[in-house]
Amino acid sequence: MAEKIESIDISKEQVIEALKQVYDPEIPVDVYALGLIYEITIYPVNNVQVLMTLTSPSCPAAELIPGQVETSIRGIRGVNEVQVELTFEPPYSQEMMSEEAKLALGFL
DSSP, X not given: OOOOOOOOOOOHHHHHHHHTTOBOTTSXXXXXXXXXXXXXXXXXXXXXXXXXXXXXXXXXTTTTHHHHHHHHHHTSTTOOOEEEEEOOSSOOOXXXXXHHHHHHTTOO
């Protein structure tokens, strides 16, 4: 008899919580609060796609941050595939930061 596999639906909130565990190594604020995450899409069977940017195209952590984002999301129980795509359109600006991030960085 085949064993029934339990289906777990993941939520956007779970993905956001995972993203809040990833920090830019040069800035003591998480990537979500910094406004680096442009789009989160959860497809059937819990495939997650994240469209994100970096603070600049020449960001020293460009090799590091997308991998950390992927690893953090993969840590969510039930996630199947994760795709992280970088874009620089629209260009990043400080207005994309949350109030919390602006406060932490002394912009308020």
